[in-house]
Amino acid sequence: MMGSQKYTLKEIALYFLKLGTWGFGGPVALVGYMHRDLVEQKQWLTEEEYKEGLALAQLAPGPLAAQLGIYIGFVHYGLLGATLTGLAFVLPSFIMVVILGMIYQVYGGMSWMRDVFYGVGAAVIGIIAISAYKLTIKSVGKLNLQSLKVNWLLWIFYVMAIAVTVITQQEQILIFIGCGLIYMLVKSPPRWIKAPGISPLFLFAETGFWDYSKTTLVQIGLFFLKAGTFVFGSGLAIVPFLHAGVVNDYHWLTENEFVDAVAVAMITPGPVVITVGFIGYLVNGFLGASVAALATFTPCFLFTVVLAPFFKKIAKNASIKAFVDGITAAVIGALVGSVIVIAGKSIIDIPTAVIALASGCSLIYIRKLQEPQLIAVAAVLGVVIKMLI
Template sequence: MSADITGSAEASETSVSFREALRFWAKLGFISFGGPAGQIAIMHRELVELKHWISEERFLHALNFCMLLPGPEAQQLATYIGWLKHGTRGGIAAGVLFVLPGFLLITLISVLYVKFHSVGPVEGILFGLKAAVLAVVIEAVVRIGRRALRNRCSWIVAGLAFLGIFVFAVPFPAIVFAAAIAGFALHRWRPQWIAADASAPGPTMPVALASPGRTLRVLVVCITLWAAPLLIIYSVLGSSHVLMLEGLFFSKMAVVTFGGAYAVLAYVAQEAVTGYRWLSADDMLQGLALAETTPGPLILVLTFVGFLGAFNHAAPFDPIVAGLLGAFLTTWVTFVPCFLWIFLGAPHIEGLRRRRALSSALAMVTAAVVGVILNLAIWFGLHALFGSVRTWKGFGMTVALPDAASVDLAAVAIAAASAVALLRLRAPMLLVLAASAGTGLILKGG
């Protein structure tokens, strides 16, 4: 397979042995801090500037393709480059090693969390991290908003998406679908309204199209791997067990997670906390804080959610065993589809990227994501800064309202200081989180 992929590589690209590539992908899995932007920057520096494994043009070409896909773009970019250099085995190695260290660490943290999170020093550290996460999410709103909201139309879509999810509890997949339809419609009837949003097709490269036989093999293998754990769970535990519900829910998330982890977390929080009641709002906040401080894709916070959901509804298993099964299952159904998108779609990327209608649809989806992340910021803010939050319902609306008397001034101070450090001082995120954890330990760890 690798011959038809690498045959068009530019002369400036350096060949590399599979063993050397394995060493790099393993290393990357341990140093991939900083969210998708930091992870992509690390790969660009190492693979383009230092090692010359891939040209600047081809790197950007691959990145643009991965940005069109649901799921974590940094992990998919690693999978794509691994596939480009060594075919299917290279893509599997790169994608798995990018996720594996973070998965193991998050799973270990999940076990420690359910055993020791009520210990004073641990509570203090988690308190500080929880407040700092609010600043991290606000910084994500600002960063993505600057890129996505380029004209009045995109601002309107972002505003409607925010109102839909915050006020009317519209499901995130419905918002993504509506935004995509709006993008297609605007491209068809009012293209001048979104001309600044739709990205122009990038430089083309000759890439051999996959044969129908190969496409069928990829579909059969990946879908079988994706569905096998769910079929086993269904046959043994039935359709209503928490593991089956988690598998189906996070499989759906794998298909609609356009816009990165922050966008989907709003919907996950909405469903996992208030819908399925797998974990508390406080657990969700602390899970995100923990995921921010570990390597790997931020979407690995879903591993934490899967662990706690199964741990809290463990029968007929021991709670820790159930939690481990939930963590593995959630991670499996989240990332197996990523390999399907890359192995199936990469040979056709030129045709996809030349379709301006698709670019217009994705531009509107990205705009909607800004509104969804703003909802996430407010949701986090309410639960991080106030001890009591009530829900008001009426006229088809559902709005969360804080009790002003329950405000935690220490949390407000940590969140404000973190926001200044991130947005004004451009301080490294890990440094901000470490300082916040230390402050929380001092204030609440006694």
């Protein structure tokens, strides 16, 4: 549709189904997997197409990894491709969090899951750190004198985005747009700038599977629609927003239950934002989970498929390319900042630090090692360590 197809619609849908099933590590790792698999190894996408998708995904509200997946489906197969890749990517983790919600309702807590997350969270830091490093090299450049001389402004954007993300623990959309505009004006100002006068499966009954309240269902729909529409960036950015509404405003969950919900999101594959399905299930059963997930992901799908055709057409323009390069540098910096923020919550002692370091080194030096295998080992280590201490 928009270029020569190097793959079939079935192949790209199956890829995202597998990524949604086995892709651990949150948004930083997931966008890294997409680059590694689709750009470097399979060569289904060009570097330019990937960068365009990453920039558009960051500009539009909603979960970063899901938006990038939707855009990738759109690149060669339009609306149908975007729909299939989006569903394939989100559906596996949605099913998992609903099942975990059912287990939670039966057993009333997730202390064992926190023990698992003790090891898994540390391993995830190692995984996403490697992904963030690779994205930095690709988008900003290697950290050497030559790169600093040539891309000094991109490095400033990159470091600034890291600092802002670490300090605020959120990704700031205005910084991304500002970096894009500044880089465009410096590298390739558009002609109109100079023109005068123009400005810029359990016992369903016991787990509450079909239990729901119509009033609460509407509240869930409106709240998560707002979350999906107005929260930009990765799953990290949406967590404070969800906490304020779910715990403080509506009192749907307790503090411990909310922490459990975040833990579920981190130890399941696919987008971190799928925690909304778990929260929706605890609040209002299966219908609550479905409405929460649908309301959260619909805005990002609509923004992506509406903006993608226009974004693709104008992306060849030199000024737009400079704008995208500036945004991309800030985006990658924000993702690195997110790694630091997550690490601060996951690396809490010497064992977790060792697990994180060993995970990163393992991915570098053991080429046949897959992320799910690493996550499984880390989960077992976490349980064993917690039993001993």
